[in-house]
Amino acid sequence: MDYSLAEIAARLGERVMGDAEVRISQVATLEHALSNQISFLTNSKYRAQLDNTRAGAVILGEADAQASNLPRIISQNPYACFARASALLNPLPESVPGVHGSAVVDESARIDPTASIAAMAVIGAGVVVGAHSVIGAGCCIGDNVLIGCNVRLYPRVVIYYGCVIGDNLIAHSGVVIGSDGFGIAMDEGRWIKIPQIGRVVIGNDVEIGANTTIDRGALDDTVIEDGVKLDNQIQIAHNVRIGAHTAIAGCVGVAGSTTIGKYCQIGGSAGILGHLKIADHVVISSFTLIGKSIREAGSYAGIFPFSKTDDWKKSAVHLRHLDEMSNRIKVLEKLLLKQESLKGSAE
Amino acid sequence: MDYSLAEIAARLGERVMGDAEVRISQVATLEHALSNQISFLTNSKYRAQLDNTRAGAVILGEADAQASNLPRIISQNPYACFARASALLNPLPESVPGVHGSAVVDESARIDPTASIAAMAVIGAGVVVGAHSVIGAGCCIGDNVLIGCNVRLYPRVVIYYGCVIGDNLIAHSGVVIGSDGFGIAMDEGRWIKIPQIGRVVIGNDVEIGANTTIDRGALDDTVIEDGVKLDNQIQIAHNVRIGAHTAIAGCVGVAGSTTIGKYCQIGGSAGILGHLKIADHVVISSFTLIGKSIREAGSYAGIFPFSKTDDWKKSAVHLRHLDEMSNRIKVLEKLLLKQESLKGSAE
C-alpha cells in the first residue's frame, strides 16, 4: 500500500512543499529511509542527518521548512504528524471476527459479533466484549468483566472478575489487571488476608505495557482515567487513581491509595509511596522516590549521581557523616565569629 | 448474604456495643459505607470521618469505644477484626471440583477429587494436587510438582518441575515459580550456563503477588517459609531463604543466596544484594539497597530525598565532591587550631 505525499498530507490536514506526487509506502529514520519512505525532523540539532538522508520525503516543523529541498510536509507538530503518518501507513492487521474453536467462552458471555476471540482464550460468565475488540490468544477474562469497543488485548493478558475496561484499551502481553492488592493485617504473630473487593476501572484510550500489573481496590476501586499511558513492568497498587493523560515509564511502582494528577510524566524506575497526592502537570525524574505529596506542578528529582566506583566510594563514605560535617562547619563558624568579634573589640 | 452484627461479633469472638441486630452485608470505607455496611477505624486521627459516616456499624479499638454511638464491635485489633469480618462477608467463589475438558493432565498426575483444574491448564507427569486446591485457567505445572491443600493458583501461574508447594498458597496471575537462577560462568570469552538443579520449596500460608518470580536453587533449594507474603513484581533469586511471616512490598529484588529473617518488612522497590544475612524483625525502607548483612533488628533506610529538579541539581553536583568538602573542613580546622594555639602561646 502506498500513497502520494499529497494524499498523506490531505488525510493528516497538513501542507506540502515540493513534489507532492512522490509515492510513500513507509516511515523510517533519516538514517535508514529509502526513496519510497518518509522521515521526520523534530529537533534542529539533527539537521546534519537531514542533509544526508535518502528519504523520499520528510516531515518538518515550521522553523525548519527551508532546511531541506526534499518533498516535505510542514507541520506545527512534526512528531505528532509523523505518528499519524505512520498509523496511516501501518494499519493494524485485520482480525477475524468470531470465536476461535479452541477458546472457552461461558455461554452467558455477550461477545459482539464484530469482536474477535483468539485461540486458547478463556472468557468467564457474564463477560461483555464490545464491538471490534480483539481478545488475544491465551487471555483469561474473569467473570462479569466489562470490555468496551475497539479494545486490543495481546496474548496472555489476565483480567480478574468484575473489572471495567473502557474503549480503545491496548494491553500488552503479560498484563494483569485486577489481582488482589497487598492487604494484610498482623494478628497474633500471623498475617491475615484482607479480602480485596474493589475493582479496577479503566477509562478510554489507555495503553498498558507488557507485564504491567494493576491491583484491584481493597474496598473502593483502583482507577485509571482516560488517556493514561503505562509502559512495561509497572506496578500499580490497590486504590491508586491515575489522572487523565498521565504517562508513566517502565518499572515504576506506585503504592496503595495514592492519587496522581492529570498530565503528569513519571520517569522509569521511579517510585511513589502510598496515601500521597500528586498534583496535575508534575514531572518526576527516573529513579526518584516520592515520599511526600506534591502540591505544585513542576519537575522533581532525587537521583544519586553515578561516578567511577572508586570516586563513589570516597564520596559515599561521607554520606553517613553529613550531620557531623555540618556540625564541624558550625563550630568553625562560631570560632571565627568569636575571633572576629574579639578582633573587633580589640581594634 | 447478610448477618446481624451480633452474629458477626460472635463468629469473630468480639463484643458488641449498641444495637446488635443491625443487618450487615458488606464492609466499606467510612467515607462510602451505607447503612447495611460495616466500616472500621484503626487510627484515631480519622475520627472526623467516623463522625460523618453513614455506615450501619463500625469496628473500633478499645480506646475509641466511646467515639461513636453507632452499633459497633470493640476489638483489641480492629484492623484484624475488620479483615476477618470482610472474609466472612466475602467468601471465595466456589470452584467446581474436577478437571475442565480442555485441560491437559498427564495420566500419572494425582488430582484430589475435591480439587479443581480450570480450562487450558497443563499438568505434568507425577504432579500431586491436594484437596480443595484450585489450579486456574492456563496454569502450567511442571513434572513432579507437589501442591498441598487449599492452594489457589490464579490464571497463568507457572510452576517448574520438581517444586514443592505447601498448603493454602495463593499465587496471582503471572507468577513464575522455579525458573532457572541466573547462574553463569565466564569461560574463554563466553558465558556458560550452570544447570540450576535445586528446587523452590514453599511453606504453608504463603501469598505471592502478580508477576512475581522465584528462581529455583542452583544446587540447594530456594526456600519461602510459612506465612511469607510477597507483593507483585518481586524477584527472588536462587538459593534465597525468606523467614516465616516476612512481608515484602512490590518491585523488590533479592539477590542470590541471601537469607532474610522472620517477621521482616521490606518496602517497595528495595533491593538486597546476594550472600547476605538479614536478622529477624528487620524493617527496610522503600527504595533502599541493603549492601551488607544486618545483624540487629531495627529499621534501616537509604533513600535520596527528592526536591524540585533545580534544587536537586544544586545539591547533587556536590555529591561527587564530598571528599574534597570534607578535606577543606579539615584544613580549616587545622588552621584554626594553629591560630588558637598560637594565640594561646602568645597570651
Next chain:
Amino acid sequence: MDYSLAEIAARLGERVMGDAEVRISQVATLEHALSNQISFLTNSKYRAQLDNTRAGAVILGEADAQASNLPRIISQNPYACFARASALLNPLPESVPGVHGSAVVDESARIDPTASIAAMAVIGAGVVVGAHSVIGAGCCIGDNVLIGCNVRLYPRVVIYYGCVIGDNLIAHSGVVIGSDGFGIAMDEGRWIKIPQIGRVVIGNDVEIGANTTIDRGALDDTVIEDGVKLDNQIQIAHNVRIGAHTAIAGCVGVAGSTTIGKYCQIGGSAGILGHLKIADHVVISSFTLIGKSIREAGSYAGIFPFSKTDDWKKSAVHLRHLDEMSNRIKVLEKLLLKQESLKGSAE
C-alpha cells in the same frame, strides 16, 4: 546415570589427582555433597568447608591442588569446569518431537520435524521453528516469527509478529519479546500512539529470565547480540542494542535507543537512561542510575548507602542543603585567608 571421575575429566579435558575411579552421579555444594557427588572450590577463603566436606570428589584450581586429598579435578577455571560437569550430569530432559494435539499451529508455519510444540501453544502464520527447538506449553508465537535451532521456550513465552530469534535461545516463563515500545506523541492535549514497526532481533546463545520484557523497535530494530544473558524482570525498551556477552542482573531497566557495549556487567535494579552509549567492558553496580554515556571501560556506581533509619534521617536532611554547606565552607575559607594575609602583612 553416573560416571567415573576419570570419565568426567576426560570429557571436560581436565586432569585428575587421586582416585580416578570414584563414581560420581551429581554435583553439590561442599556443605551438602555426599560420597557419590562432586563439589568445587573457587575461592580459597572457603578452604575450611573443603576440609569438612563429605564429597566423593572436588574440582580445584591450580593454586589449591594440594588443599585436599580427595579425588579431584584440577582446572584452570574451576567454576567453569564445575558448570560443565553439572551440564554433563544434568542433561536437559528429552522433549518429544512433534506437535501436541491441543496446540494451534497455522498451516503455513514450518516446524522442523525434530522440534517439539507443547500443549496449548499457539503458532502464527509463516512461523519457522528450527531443528530440536522446544516451544513450551501455552507459548504464543506471532506471525512470521523466525526461530532458530535448539531454542528452548519455557511455558507461556510470547513472541510478537516478525521477530527473529537465533540458535540456542533459552527464554523462561513470562518472557515477552516484541511488545510495542513506549512511543507516544502529545497532540492537542492527548497522547497519540506511534506505531512500533521495528522488530526484536536476538542473536545466538542468549538466555532471558522469567518475566523479562524486550520491546520491538519503533522504526529500526531492537537488537540483542550473541551470548547476552538477561536475568528476570528486566525491561529492555525499544531500539536498545545490547552488545555480545553482556550480562544483566534482575530488575534492570534500559530506556529507549541506548546502546550497551560488549562484555558489560550490570547489577540488579540498575537503570540506564535513553539515547546513551555505554562502552565495552563497563561494570555498573546494582541500584545505580546511569544518566550519561560512559565512554571508558571500568566500574561505575551511584548508590545511597543505607543506615539505621534514625541515622539516615540525620544525614538525609543535609542533602537538600549541600549547596549551602559548600558556600559556608567557602565563606570560612575566605575569612581565614583574609586573616592569614592580614597576619602576613602585619608580621
